[in-house]
Amino acid sequence: MLLCSFLKKEAAAVSMVQLSTFTRVPSIPRDQSYRDFPVTVRVTAAPPDFVQGERTLVDVVAAIDLRWSMGFDDKYGHQPNDRLVRVKEAMAKVIDNLGVDAQNRLAVVGFNQEVATSTELLEMTAQGQQSAIETVNALKVLGRPSTFSVGLNEAKKILDGRSLAEKRRSLGFIIFVSNGDDVTFLEKDIPTAYPIHAFGLTAQHSPSKLKAMANQTLGSYTPIENDDLETKLAEKLDQLSVRLTSVVAVDTTIDLTTLHHGVVVSKLESSWAYNDALVFYKSEIGGGKTSGKVVVGDVSAGELKEFTVYLDVPAAEGQQDGTGTDDGDSVLELLKVGGVYKQSSDMDKKKVLLGESMVTVVRTDDGGALDLIEERVAYWCKVKLDLSAMYDKLETEAAGAKSGGDVTEALALREASVEAINRAMYHDIYNAVLLALKLRRGGDSGNGGSSAMENSPPTPLHPAKTPV
Numbered sequence: 001m002l003l004c005s006f007l008k009k010e011a012a013a014v015s016m017v018q019l020s021t022f023t024r025v026p027s028i029p030r031d032q033s034y035r036d037f038p039v040t041v042r043v044t045a046a047p048p049d050f051v052q053g054e055r056t057l058v059d060v061v062a063a064i065d066l067r068w069s070m071g072f073d074d075k076y077g078h079q080p081n082d083r084l085v086r087v088k089e090a091m092a093k094v095i096d097n098l099g100v101d102a103q104n105r106l107a108v109v110g111f112n113q114e115v116a117t118s119t120e121l122l123e124m125t126a127q128g129q130q131s132a133i134e135t136v137n138a139l140k141v142l143g144r145p146s147t148f149s150v151g152l153n154e155a156k157k158i159l160d161g162r163s164l165a166e167k168r169r170s171l172g173f174i175i176f177v178s179n180g181d182d183v184t185f186l187e188k189d190i191p192t193a194y195p196i197h198a199f200g201l202t203a204q205h206s207p208s209k210l211k212a213m214a215n216q217t218l219g220s221y222t223p224i225e226n227d228d229l230e231t232k233l234a235e236k237l238d239q240l241s242v243r244l245t246s247v248v249a250v251d252t253t254i255d256l257t258t259l260h261h262g263v264v265v266s267k268l269e270s271s272w273a274y275n276d277a278l279v280f281y282k283s284e285i286g287g288g289k290t291s292g293k294v295v296v297g298d299v300s301a302g303e304l305k306e307f308t309v310y311l312d313v314p315a316a317e318g319q320q321d322g323t324g325t326d327d328g329d330s331v332l333e334l335l336k337v338g339g340v341y342k343q344s345s346d347m348d349k350k351k352v353l354l355g356e357s358m359v360t361v362v363r364t365d366d367g368g369a370l371d372l373i374e375e376r377v378a379y380w381c382k383v384k385l386d387l388s389a390m391y392d393k394l395e396t397e398a399a400g401a402k403s404g405g406d407v408t409e410a411l412a413l414r415e416a417s418v419e420a421i422n423r424a425m426y427h428d429i430y431n432a433v434l435l436a437l438k439l440r441r442g443g444d445s446g447n448g449g450s451s452a453m454e455n456s457p458p459t460p461l462h463p464a465k466t467p468v
Contacts, residue, residue: 015352015353015354016045016248017043017248017249017299017341017352017354018044018045018046018355019041019042019337019338019339019356020041020042020357021041021335022039022040022042023037023038023040023359023361024038024040025037025038026361027361027363027364028313028362028363028364030315030316030330030363030365031315031316032315033313033315034311034313035266036266036311037313037334038308038309038310039310039311039334039337040306041254041294041306042304042305042306043252043254043296043299043304043305043306043339043354044304044305045248045299045302045303046302048246048302050301055101055245055246055247055344056170056171057103057104057105057171058098058170058171058173058244058245059105059106059107059162059166059170059172060094060104060106060172060244061106061109061121061154061158061172061173061174061175062094062106062108062109062136062177063111063151063152063154063176064108064109064111064151065111065146065151065177065178065179065180066084066110066111066112066116066139066146067112067141067142067144067145067178067179068144069083070084070087070141070201071084071140071141082229082230083179083202083229084140084141086233086234087201088136088137088139089233090234090236090238091133091237092133093234093238093241094106094175094238094241095129095132097238097241097245098124098241099124099126099129101124102123102124102125102128103124104170105123105124106122106124106128106132107119107120107121107155108132108136108139109151109154109155109158110139111146111151111154112142112144112146112147112150113147113150115150115151115154116142117135117138117139118158119132120158121158145180145182146180146182147182147184147185148176148178148182148209149182149184151176152174152176152189152190153191155191156174156193159174159194168347171244171247171250171344172193172194173195173196173197174197174217174219175196175197175240176196176198176199176210176213177198177199178201178210179200179202179204179205180206181204181206181209182206187212187216190213190216190217191217194217195297195298196217197214197219197220198210198211198214198220198221198222199233199237200221200223200224201224202224202229203226205223207221211278211280214279214280215270215271215280218281218282218296218297219280220240220277220279221277221280222236222240222276222277222278224236232276243300243303246301246302247298247300247301247344248299248301249298249341249342250298250343250344251295251340251342251349252296252305252340252341253293253295253339254293254294254295254296254307255291255293255338255340256291256293256294256309256335256337257287257335258289258291258335258336259333259334259335259336259358260332260333260334261317262314263311263314263334263335264289264311265289265291265311266312268284268285268294268307268309268310269281270294272306272307274305274306281294281295281296281297281305282294283295283307309335309337311335316330330362330363331361331363332360332362333358333359333360334360334361335358336359337356337357337358338354338355338356339353339354340352340353340354373433375432376432377429380421380425380429383421383425384418384421384425387417387421
């Protein structure tokens with residue numbers, strides 16, 4: 001269905017980015033207030049096949065920590081490990097992906113307390129890729145602890161050194177890889193001009209420092225445990241470099257405005273756990289809590305970014321607070337969501353408007369609590385009926401084939417599927433009951449608006465009014 005929202009550029013006005021909003025709760029009691037009413041905002045870019053001409057070139061600097069523990073588990077060199085070897089293997093993926101366009105560029109920085117290796121930005125031609133691979137493969141661990149600022153400042157220096165024309169044609173990114181800590185490193189030392197995508201290896205790395213790098217630069221933080229190093233590092237750097245080479249929107253900013261008297265923005269999320277990484281946004285609440293802004297930054301082809309807006313909704317001021325409906329309920333407009341982005345392929349980076357979305361909620365006498373539970377029960381009844389019909393057909397076909405083994409296999413599959421469906425159904429209906437109870441309480445769980453739901457898989461989202 002999403003593809004229908006993205007047409008090939010038959011008209012210049014077609015946006016490569018879609019904005020959509022959802023609520024977890026379709027209705028709330030008319031006579032009660034609701035604290036921390038959650039609204040999910042999603043920003044989705046068109047799939048890769050639809051944005052071939054929209055991609056921009058990238059300049060990437062890989063800053064790689066060469067501290068001793070990247071190669072050895074003891075200070076004498078008697079217990080070698082393969083951490084740096086795995087980094088080299090993963091960087092080969094990055095180099096290969098950057099080669100999707102020979103004009104993409106990569107620089108390699110190896111550091112500990114000083115810069116040990118630093119290359120210029122190499123175009124990813126066959127020759128440039130070979131040179132980059134040779135540089136990476138030649139990296140060796142050094143015998144002292146590392147200073148994060150050394151690697152970051154060298155990466156910034158390389159990207160800052162580009163000409164104005166080079167900066168206009170290419171986006172700059174820093175990939176930072178370390179398995180340790182730096183007690184001297186402070187948040188004020190973080191260069192904020194370019195997104196930093198930080199990878200922390202093993203349990204010895206410093207999550208707080210790497211998260212701070214990503215947080216301040218709209219980058220990402222990906223932790224990788226030692227047991228996952230062999231496969232996961234290459235996988236995640238592969239995915240990251242594909243994203244970096246397919247950015248279609250930059251400086252993507254979402255604007256929020258409350259629409260009803262008394263509705264205020266109580267809080268905004270500034271990060272999102274996605275695909276084993278923590279992706280960071282910049283958010284702020286203004287206008288006496290009647291407006292807000294979330295900067296989600298770069299968005300790549302096919303990528304989805306998401307955050308949650310929490311609203312405090314007052315009790316209805318009258319029996320008909322909002323637009324009336326045929327059944328006596330009323331529809332209350334809560335929030336207007338819009339935004340802008342810049343096309344990454346546009347040299348002048350002109351702003352493109354995102355279609356606005358209006359977030360509404362139904363005000364009812366009972367808050368729709370029972371309806372919410374009944375909806376989920378009806379859904380799972382249909383799932384189980386459909387499943388039963390499918391296995392009835394399979395067993396009939398197996399019996400017709402006169403194969404006892406096939407019948408036994410079909411029965412075993414039915415039992416396993418029913419067990420899995422039952423587990424999912426019980427969990428989903430349990431979550432629906434929690435939501436219903438929260439509705440009855442007006443959204444106030446007594447601990448700042450949080451509930452067991454926040455640590456459980458999300459219930460189905462209800463789309464807000466169609467974007468205009």
